[in-house]
Amino acid sequence: MDEKRIERAIELAVFGGEIGRRRFIARVGASTAAAALASVFPMGAAKALAQQKVGPIEKKDLKVGFIPITCATPIIMAEPMGFYEKHGLNVQVFKASSWAMIRDLSINGETDATHMLSPMPLAISMGVGSQSVPYVMPAVENINGQAITLANKHKGVKSAADMKGFKFAVPFDYSMHNFLLRYVLAEAGVDPDKDVQIRAVPPPEMVANLRAGNLDGYLGPDPFNQRAVFEEVGFIWMLSKDIWPGHPCCAFAAKKEFAEKAPNTFKALLNAIVDATEHAHDKANRKRIAAAIAPRNFLNQPVEVLEQVLTGVFPDGLGNTKTVPDRIDFDPFPYHSMAIWILTQMRRWGYVKQDVDYKKIASEVFLATACRDALKGLGKKAPETTSVKHTFVHGKTKLFDPDKATEYLNSFAIKRA
């Protein structure tokens, strides 16, 4: 695409068609019109995003934050396996201790881009549970890959209905973990706000708390589900892929300001992440990846545990060895419909008090088009549609239609909205 065409397309969109655009230009002159437009619309960023080729990189030395969990695999492995370097960047990944810290490091500009839970950029952009800062999320990191882990004393638990009175942990309020756990409990008639306790605990601390008896279970990220089995303190009760197959989990996000001020850097970074994510998607590479991210400066975990997570051949803590190749998978495409589901759940559980324009927020934060361009630029297949219907298989199979979000929300018996 050439620059003039992009400029023109934006002008048409802003002025409401060809006639409005001509009238405006006739009144103020073409260059004034372009300048006026550039003042309200980040023309440079739009141009850079729409182009396949990356222009000169504004900032080569970058810092990207991460939490030591397997969800961050592409972000982490891109450093030791050279994906950042391949795309012309010198990135240092920086380990953070909690999601609140990841958020503050990113908002304060101490990191340039960051690993986040996919609901976080939505929540932060809306100013929910944070100061309001516009964020963009051009790529999902992993799909699936979480689990409900219970303490060994609960080996008899058959259904979520048996979990009344449990103390649960999730990594953060604005996490898929929280929303999926609440979904499972509510489907079994357990009110997640009244019948159980759900607390935010940083993932690395979950196993220690499970051992100490502070928790009955958690819906947490790996390797901490598998680590509980490895330490013989808990067992894997349910994989998250058996709730919503293909659900998004963690994401790659940055302040919108960064994407606009350094559009080429942002693009190169996105290319590196998407490239790494696609590499991680290939199951043949998983063992090598496990070895690359296990050392002390990255996940600091036994390679054995990481292999069990990434290859999907694992002991479940109940004496069975399971083979589930898509236990965790990597797919960067941030469907708007994923964001819309997350927003319905934020509304459902009272994190958002008023009605919101689901589609508008979803398309502003989840940059599906940017991800598609990156995929195509790397010669990969990319979905043509930015919104799809999602199927929930836990309990009664339910279809989520992003065009009927409000009806979907109203269909739940247990809700705070």
Add this chain to the structure above:
Amino acid sequence: MGEDRARVICYSLLLALVFLGIWQASVAGNKPGKGLPGPVAVAQTAAEMLANPFYNNGPNDKGIGLQFLSSLGRLAIGYIAASVVAVFLGVFLGLSPTLYRAVNPYVQILKPISPLAWMPLFLYTIQDSGSAAVLVIFMSSLWPTLANTAFGVASIRKDYLNVAAILQLSWWRRLVTVILPGAAPAVVAGLRISIGSAWVAIVAAEMLIGGTGVGYFVWNEWNNLQLTSVIFAILAIRLIGVLLDAGLGRLSRKLAYAD
């Protein structure tokens, strides 16, 4: 006297050996890597860590020596800044009973707040995690020095101040030659309490912010449930704490005087 001392040292060593023996025996049945590690395993880890304390493997993995240096660097900045502020404020408060009574309620309100509780506020306002950690140290080492200095200055014998007034010494000379030396034992006692609480706070602060420092080291090893490293780090933290305290203890003996 000498014989007595030798006996004390003997008993102390014997106690340590008995403790280590019981510890080792109680964990002997554990499979390697499971359960609480024994002293032998901790000693092995310590030997490994100390063999190469200054390696630097990127921002997330540095040797134990570098971690301690980074913590001590933070400690030095926060502690020295707090000490200067606390001594100056303390002198003013100690010299003026009225001011002291006016300010005291606020000091009493602020003093018992855990310095870590300030962390989210500092992160939000200064927008820099490193400076936020230093400010936590500042908060934790401010109050003991302030309170002790005010007390020390207030209890200087009035005769000394009167003599200084008769000699018509300037304010600055009075401060340097009469007030500070007079209050020195109390000030140093405050500094000694402060460095203890600052060293306690830095470990917790670094566990929160991550990055570098011995607190981050403990947190990172906890992630991996690597208890040998955690126990080694606890011992090393204690050792450094004792050394810091001993340094100020020596200073306080030098500054002591009899009225």
